[in-house]
Amino acid sequence: MYVKTAADDEQIRKNGCDLRQLYPWENVVVPPWNSTLCSIRPSESSAPHGHATDETFIFTGGKGHVRIGEEERAVIPGDVIYIPHGTHHIVTNTSDSDPLTFVSIYWLQPSEQGEEQR
Numbered sequence: 001m002y003v004k005t006a007a008d009d010e011q012i013r014k015n016g017c018d019l020r021q022l023y024p025w026e027n028v029v030v031p032p033w034n035s036t037l038c039s040i041r042p043s044e045s046s047a048p049h050g051h052a053t054d055e056t057f058i059f060t061g062g063k064g065h066v067r068i069g070e071e072e073r074a075v076i077p078g079d080v081i082y083i084p085h086g087t088h089h090i091v092t093n094t095s096d097s098d099p100l101t102f103v104s105i106y107w108l109q110p111s112e113q114g115e116e117q118r
Contacts, residue, residue: 002028016046017091022103033107040064040093040100048090053106055083057091062100064093075100085109 002025009020020037024030034053040046040062048067057066059079066075068089075081075091083089085108093100 015049016040016044018099033105035103035105038091038102038104040091042093042095042097042099045092046090048088050086050088051106052085053108054085055089055104055106057081057083058103058105060101060103062093062095062098064091064095064100066091 004022004025006020012019012021018039018041022035022037024034038057057075057080059075059077059081061077063074063076065072066081066089068081068083069087074094091100091102
């Protein structure tokens with residue numbers, strides 16, 4: 001059995017989010033995707049940014065709103081959002097007291113994987 005604990009994992013701050021890297025996980029199978037646990041502090045937003053990877057957010061706590069390209073909507077726990085690669089996005093926590101938490105899963109599309117290896 002392999003176990004990661006929050007106490008043992010490094011937390012970093014990137015793009016205005018507090019992050020805990022889940023995968024890749026050293027000495028454990030490497031899946032075709034990466035993932036992080038993300039938290040936006042109360043009344044804060046992530047930095048507007050985009051990636052070369054496709055991305056999915058699975059919201060697990062708090063409340064806020066997400067802007068993907070020109071679209072914006074409120075989010076609550078249980079919401080799942082897909083973000084195509086190259087699309088700018090921003091996540092905002094609308095609570096004054098509670099963090100907005102979500103899992104981010106991201107991957108390169110097969111055509112981009114082949115291009116990356118060239």
